[in-house]
Amino acid sequence: KAGVTQTPRYLIKTRGQQVTLSCSPISGHRSVSWYQQTPGQGLQFLFEYFSETQRNKGNFPGRFSGRQFSNSRSEMNVSTLELGDSALYLCASSSNRDSRTIQYFGAGTRLSVL
């Protein structure tokens, strides 16, 4: 079974631009969560989608948005990029949403904002 696939793996943008990251979950998984990882802040939760609906959102500004399609694939968009948005963006998928469900992570997209 293929794992979580994130594209692209690396991205370089300049301040003010916008970016879209893509995540294909494990086949059959309906929940997709996004995380931002930086050396200073560690892993921080961005948002979770389940059956095309956002179920939870972390403490990030409105410049960070996402969506999920009917095939469970998800995209994350960041508008008006700032230098501080440089990070590893991780996507995780799971089959459902109860407490014991394991989330499986992709390799991430490394975003550099210049």
Place this chain on the structure above:
Amino acid sequence: LAKTTQPISMDSYEGQEVNITCSHNNIATNDYITWYQQFPSQGPRFIIQGYKTKVTNEVASLFIPADRKSSTLSLPRVSLSDTAVYYCLVGARSGSARQLTFGSGTQLTVLP
């Protein structure tokens, strides 16, 4: 949301057993405890999950006391390739949502 506390770093030698303890004082009744391993520039990888007592799989054991306020990840006979950051997570519920809360993790360095 349940908060976890782990040692920031640990050193060990190849072939030794390593135990990493995590405290989670306000764990909820229905929360499971999950451990992940992360190498640089990669996504976290699931290691083991448990609810109470002891769980063992092919790579690790997880010990959880009766009060569930802490848990210990045990890695038998570590090798250099086990050098990574290890995260202890407690599944958190916020209304109908579920969100994983990552602490700072424990940087394990295995020395030859």
